[in-house]
Amino acid sequence: MKGTAWILSIGNELLIGRVTNTNAAWLAKRLTYLGYAVRRIVAIPDEEVEIAEAFREAMAKADVVISTGGLGPTPDDVTNLAFARALGVEAVVNQVALESVREKYEAAGQPLTAERVKMAMMPPGATPLPNPVGTAPGVLYRLGDKLAVLLPGVPREMEAVFQQVESLLASRGPPVYFAEREMEVRGVPEADAAPAIREVMKMNPRLYVKSHPKGSEVGAPVLQIHIYASAFKREEAEELVEAAAAELLKILQRPR
Amino acid sequence: MKGTAWILSIGNELLIGRVTNTNAAWLAKRLTYLGYAVRRIVAIPDEEVEIAEAFREAMAKADVVISTGGLGPTPDDVTNLAFARALGVEAVVNQVALESVREKYEAAGQPLTAERVKMAMMPPGATPLPNPVGTAPGVLYRLGDKLAVLLPGVPREMEAVFQQVESLLASRGPPVYFAEREMEVRGVPEADAAPAIREVMKMNPRLYVKSHPKGSEVGAPVLQIHIYASAFKREEAEELVEAAAAELLKILQRPR
Numbered sequence: 001m002k003g004t005a006w007i008l009s010i011g012n013e014l015l016i017g018r019v020t021n022t023n024a025a026w027l028a029k030r031l032t033y034l035g036y037a038v039r040r041i042v043a044i045p046d047e048e049v050e051i052a053e054a055f056r057e058a059m060a061k062a063d064v065v066i067s068t069g070g071l072g073p074t075p076d077d078v079t080n081l082a083f084a085r086a087l088g089v090e091a092v093v094n095q096v097a098l099e100s101v102r103e104k105y106e107a108a109g110q111p112l113t114a115e116r117v118k119m120a121m122m123p124p125g126a127t128p129l130p131n132p133v134g135t136a137p138g139v140l141y142r143l144g145d146k147l148a149v150l151l152p153g154v155p156r157e158m159e160a161v162f163q164q165v166e167s168l169l170a171s172r173g174p175p176v177y178f179a180e181r182e183m184e185v186r187g188v189p190e191a192d193a194a195p196a197i198r199e200v201m202k203m204n205p206r207l208y209v210k211s212h213p214k215g216s217e218v219g220a221p222v223l224q225i226h227i228y229a230s231a232f233k234r235e236e237a238e239e240l241v242e243a244a245a246a247e248l249l250k251i252l253q254r255p256r
Numbered sequence: 257m258k259g260t261a262w263i264l265s266i267g268n269e270l271l272i273g274r275v276t277n278t279n280a281a282w283l284a285k286r287l288t289y290l291g292y293a294v295r296r297i298v299a300i301p302d303e304e305v306e307i308a309e310a311f312r313e314a315m316a317k318a319d320v321v322i323s324t325g326g327l328g329p330t331p332d333d334v335t336n337l338a339f340a341r342a343l344g345v346e347a348v349v350n351q352v353a354l355e356s357v358r359e360k361y362e363a364a365g366q367p368l369t370a371e372r373v374k375m376a377m378m379p380p381g382a383t384p385l386p387n388p389v390g391t392a393p394g395v396l397y398r399l400g401d402k403l404a405v406l407l408p409g410v411p412r413e414m415e416a417v418f419q420q421v422e423s424l425l426a427s428r429g430p431p432v433y434f435a436e437r438e439m440e441v442r443g444v445p446e447a448d449a450a451p452a453i454r455e456v457m458k459m460n461p462r463l464y465v466k467s468h469p470k471g472s473e474v475g476a477p478v479l480q481i482h483i484y485a486s487a488f489k490r491e492e493a494e495e496l497v498e499a500a501a502a503e504l505l506k507i508l509q510r511p512r
Binding site: 009014015016017018019020021022024025026027028029030031032037038039040041042043044045050201202205 | 265270271273276282284286287293295296300457461
């Protein structure tokens with residue numbers, strides 16, 4: 001095991017039930033696949049003291065802490081300040097982050113207000129993570145052997161910024177081996193393949209299966225199916241992919 | 257405010273990202289509507305010591321603690337035992353709960369194994385909550401002024417058991433007033449009304465809007481729309497319902 005992970009999901013919208021926490025499920029799946037044991041997912045209100053307390057507990061108990069939300073320009077976006085508070089330091093303006101925030105607003109013809117400067121604040125020594133699809137940069141911080149990663153809350157921004165730390169997360173601890181296989185399935189519409197893919201993914205949390213429709217001939221759909229697996233031994237990852245491929249074909253050949 | 261609430265979501269399936277935590281979003285919405293401030297949603301693995309620790313922290317910090325999951329017959333279903341451990345007592349077999357479990361298995365022609373008897377175990381003094389759609393009873397426990405409610409993890413069982421404590425939760429603390437209004441909308445298909453309803457519900461977390469299609473004449477759909485609101489003053493609840501109704505009509509009359 002590469003270590004333990006906690007996910008902190010920051011936002012009142014989660015605690016009033018307006019939003020279902022799909023970010024946490026996505027991250028939990030990715031972290032499991034990378035070899036981490038996710039031990040807690042905690043949703044926390046947009047309050048600096050509460051968030052700081054949650055970060056302190058998480059940093060004490062987990063090897064890797066990933067947060068989502070609270071990095072934007074509104075007054076209730078306080079995750080970066082709360083994280084600094086948890087570390088017992090003052091957040092400072094990171095010049096690299098400031099430059100990227102400035103550029104984005106300038107391109108939109110908008111001024112750099114104090115609220116927008118706040119998006120570039122982080123604990124001294126933190127590394128900003130570029131946000132290719134939004135304005136708020138993410139934050140990467142190392143505390144001894146531990147890692148904290150602060151991600152934006154908008155799902156596609158969260159995913160895009162997370163991808164930048166995936167190889168770092170993969171490189172921590174014992175090596176994890178990845179295997180993959182691509183196959184083409186003919187005559188099965190994507191809607192019919194979806195439940196089969198879900199069933200196969202249940203075999204093992206280290207399995208990931210994706211399908212891409214290819215060619216649009218009505219009545220003769222072609223699906224490209226990509227199977228990925230991770231394991232702490234190379235053979236295990238390969239066996240997992242083979243077993244998943246066999247199971248998938250078995251399910252798809254069942255009479256429907 | 258009626259008090260604070262924590263939601264404990266128990267299950268490894270959440271922590272490996274196999275399942276998105278829709279139960280917590282549903283409960284958070286219901287609790288907010290009833291007048292509670294949900295302060296944490298915590299997902300926890302299926303481990304007795306971890307669950308007990310989470311219950312202890314939640315019972316110390318919140319007025320109401322609601323858990324989901326871990327009440328079934330499999331060996332990793334340990335929520336009831338962990339809850340007793342958190343209270344520092346031994347779980348005992350509750351005779352009322354045992355009777356309901358026995359009846360359900362008997363009706364299915366199945367024996368009452370030790371794993372199934374476990375489903376009737378709870379701290380002494382706890383009240384079993386009948387599960388009309390499954391086998392695992394829920395658990396209600398009072399600790400001084402505080403309440404703990406243990407619910408099954410299967411969504412429809414969770415919802416059905418929760419409904420049995422709703423009036424108890426509504427009766428705690430200061431009174432909450434509820435208002436409602438029904439209206440009929442003609443000529444708008446349910447699929448078109450859905451985004452409008454979502455938009456209106458965003459006005460206030462104390463609002464709840466449901467639609468029921470009525471009459472199936474193609475081209476002339478009739479929708480019955482039910483608007484509910486809660487507030488700490490009667491007039492506020494009523495104003496909220498009226499404002500929601502006005503907003504809904506405004507959105508539905510926009511050219512599409």
